[in-house]
Amino acid sequence: MTDLDRESTPAPAHRWAGGLRRILLGAGMLVFPALTAMAMSGNVSGSAAVAGYAVVVAFCLCYVLLALALGRAGRHRTRWITALLAVMTALFLAALPSAHADAFFLATVVVSVVAVLWRKHTVAVVAGGTLAALLVPWAVPAWHTGPGGFQALALLFTSLTCGAFAEIAATNQALVAARAEVARLASEAERNRIARDLHDLLGHSLTAITVKSRLAQRLAVKDVDQAVAEMTAVETLSRQALADVRAAVSGYREVTVAGELARGRELLRAAGVVADLPSAADAVGPDQRELFGWVLREGLTNVVRHARAARCSVLLSPTSVEIRDDGRGGSGGPGAGLVGSGKGLTGLRERVAAAGGTVEAGPLDPRGWRLLVTVRPPDSRPEGTT
Template identity: 60%
Template sequence: MERAAEVTAGGGSPGGDPLRWALGWRRALLSAGMFVYPLVSMVGVTQYSKGAAAFAGYAVALAFCVAYAMAAVAFVQHFRRRLWVLLGLMTVLFAAELPFARTFGFYLLSVIVSFLAMMQPRRLPLFLGGAVALTLLLPWAVRPWHTGPGWLQAAMVLFTVLVVRGYAELAGANRALLEARAEVARLASEAERNRIARDLHDLLGHSLTAITVKSNLARRLAEGGAERAVEEITAVERLSRQALGEVRAAVSGYREVTLPGELARGREMLRAAGVAADLPSAVDVVAPANRELFGWVVREGLTNVVRHARATRCTVTLSAAEVEIVDDGVGGASGPGNGLTGLRERVAAAGGEVESGPAGPHGWRLRVTVPASADSGAAGSGAAGSGAAS
């Protein structure tokens, strides 16, 4: 009787859609099981009615079965108005069956109240209390039926309705769990796509910028007949191979960025771009927990210096919990881009802050500060600043 969920969750169950597996056949089995109750009422017709009265009692019970089947379909298809009409008809049939089946007719009442428990769970105490009271009092009030209250029938109605309502709660919780699992899978997939997009931007943005600068330098040297052209072309080939390896690492979920490595690569890239680099030669001053993050900062900052700043000088300053990149260029790009956005995400995950903006009368500053660790050291000197986010 529990209505089918309208979402599809993936995986986890044998033989297809877990919602159909979890709700479909169980709901159908429970609904079919309720047909036993009209059949039990027919036993009462056989016991208390004869002849034409028995025929009428059987007909009422069969009509109740038809109305119940139609109500179950209407419930699943969410035809609320039709369902209420059918429940009214079932109530009339229940009342009509009582003279023929007597106390056995209360089995039909349990079916009706079970429907109400599914449709109006907040009013269940009212419906169930009324049904139990009717089951207790009517056999006692109609003396030819019984000598006392219908305790057995009241217990049957009570426990049937509670079991149906309990099943509904369990099925609803199971459906919500499957929906939540599907949402978690969707969010995990989206987070992985965002990670790959961010890492590809950070990795390729740096490498391709360096390749572009060095290729341009090699072209100028080759045009002038300088022997350094071969050296620069070799560097371009090395950077291309490195970029390919970094893309593979990002897609596989493993990437290694080190602060010393980024400073070395940045110094080479700035030199090729004609920017005077004032970069620290050692990273001992930086807390070990911050070195990978600072490596990402240096990579993004120096890439932006070469790409946007048109600077002549760049300085990188390191301390235990802070890295600052300053250039003397014309400023950043026209607006924020994926590089700075991805960097902010990384820094926010570490509990730090990113500051970027104009530095003095001209130039640009990128500063990243993270919570200070137990180890603190003096700030190192160096070079490099970032133009705006790419």
């Protein structure tokens, strides 16, 4: 089984981006058969040249078929890919008499494909191909060439670049899967918590309401006053149950600094970003915990989405929250959206403005981005500001 057989299907947006990169990289590999064809004109002529060109054309057709096979799923896909690689290898060998050392440009394509599909064999295949490209031209005196240094370097660096691209693509897909799993687990945990809270909160209250309602029905024909007392108790229990439900729902929707620090730490970990976050939210007063929670949610989410950072830090104080990263910053940084029309960041600006605070965002030197939200102390706010 190849590495590509084990890859999961990416999301549509990632599929488009990954597909475009693969198409560009794959089309670029056709430069090497073109170099081989150009070299034949100086080595052979007549029918030998025609045969050599036919070999290169056949090699290109096999490569196109290989690219199509890579884009399709199926039980026999690996078998087709292996067969096409075998044919391409045979065509490379057939091109040696007419292209001489430059036939190893065809070998560059074959070795690069192997480096992408069978990454565990990359070192052995690349080393073997590089040595062959270097030594075979030197070992064939009739070619009147020394060691194929240029061909060997082309094979080495191209195949290693393709192998690195495959590693990055696999890592990105694993990261997307990890993010989806984190979101799924968080959602499942919240659903379980709500179900557990509602069961615990309402189980006793609804049972008591049922029992007292039946008792009031029986007492209604014997003792009206006692029946009224029981119905009054039912009303009290109902109000309490409603208050409990509202409290549970409010707790479900509530955004807090502590909760967003925990969520952000897990999100950054899944994204491969080193998280330097406070272990507690004690520095933030009760009045600011919800607002600063929204700041953390938007800021940390944008770091993961846009910054391409390796490290992210959060500083908390009673009147401010600061988020820094060492990502690319500039116009593409995570804070760039603060001046845009994104709903999340627009809502954040409105929340901060309603609290009498300010938002500062900008790039750091030499790289990175900073998001700073500052609010005035409660005793210095104008009347009517919460």
